[in-house]
Amino acid sequence: MHPEHRQTDHRIRFDWGREGAAAVVPGCAVAVVVDVLTFSTTLTVAIEAGAVVYPYRWDPAAAAGYAAERDATVAVGRSQAAPGRPSLSPASIRRANGVRRLVLPSPNGSALAFALADAGVAVVGACLRNATAVARWVTAHTAGPVAVIAAGERWPDGALRPAVEDLWGAGAVLRVLAAADPDGCSPESLAAVAAFDAASPSIDARLRDSASGRELAAKGFAGDVGIAAELDTTTVVPLLRDAAFVDASTEGPDR
Template sequence: MTSPYAQDGFRAGFDWGPVGAEVVGGAIGTIVAVVDVLSFTTAVTVAADLGIEVYPYRWRDETAVAYAKQYDAALAVGRSEAGPGEVSLSPVTIRQAHGIERLVLPSPNGSTIAQQLSDSGATVLAVSLRNRQAAADWVNQRLAEDPELKVVAIAAGERWKDGSLRPAVEDLWGAGGFLSALDTDSRSPEARAAAAAYDAVAEELPRLLHDCAGGRELTQYGFSQDVTIAAEVDASRSVPVLRDGKLIPST
């Protein structure tokens, strides 16, 4: 019996977090768009624009050091730990980086989900507000070529202090912006709701991104520039696709 949570019968679906990625992405998603606007997938698009390959990795995993050495890659540190010239999850530090070709970029949400999906058989994309149209264009071409192909957008969300999922409106907007740009009317109710959420605020971005809880949090901690970069709607044509454990721009 098909799971009622799988959003079966639709070409485009939507859900939240690692569990949603497993349940809906595994069932419906030949293509899975991971969305973590503040800031993993935004950081990935900034890196892709610069030709940097990004290796997703689990958050606070001590094996990340050895993993980075294995691929001769730089290892991103925590935002608050980054010193001058060091790269972190902050897109600003990636944009300012020099001489980096490969980057291991752990994060508690988007990066963890992307790595979780790496062995699922799905085609995994990193999608943010910066590349939501470019990613949709890339997917639209494949949807047109294969009438059986399906796609699901996974909003990564954030975490409350008890570890539970905190739905983050910026990820809803990012996923909805991507879904809204797809050339299909076959969206699940969940996907339709996400697309409607983006359409309702599209004319008010980037202001609302600064005003939402996630934007205010980063601003409070001194990272308002990260929010500004995340709000560069459609500024990137990069479509990072997960291949052999790394996110690289696809053509």
């Protein structure tokens, strides 16, 4: 890896996926994971409902055992959702009752958060729903370097597919961080801010018309896209603590 790819001349950094996180997270105080459709969105909905959420890699068989060890419910794939059986779909979490401990596997945002658990940084989950709350929390609780990581999606061969919704979600967080420290942002961070600024006046329509939004709608999950587009409707700050995300909106970043 070329050392310049680490963006170490800048306090506020931005990159994509696990490879980008490996480049820019070392030396940071906080890593913000953004997966708008839909890990991060589902995470905020679950925490609003009072659950603690365990991220996990996309391995359904292993996730079931991981959940059993923690007396938790494992979220299934969208196609397996049923009444009382939560899935990765945020709409299913809103319909579920009494889930207090949830293992939430996904191949992108959740797997990334799981991988960062031992990286020595505070790991925070962000999406469009809580972008401003997360950025304000980060600004209030750390003066150290911050990495915002867009999780992205995957092509059929497993390669990273940069997904515009995660660029917008990251840009929404970075816009507030940049306002507090305009000289600290990398050019990559400022590019994400510009992308969000261009989309924000019609973010709901843009999200629904994006490739990922159309994909979910075609599968019957247009409602999930609508929830993901709820810009700044919650103040929860999901912080990874002892392997689970909890709401740190009234707390500091100590792990």
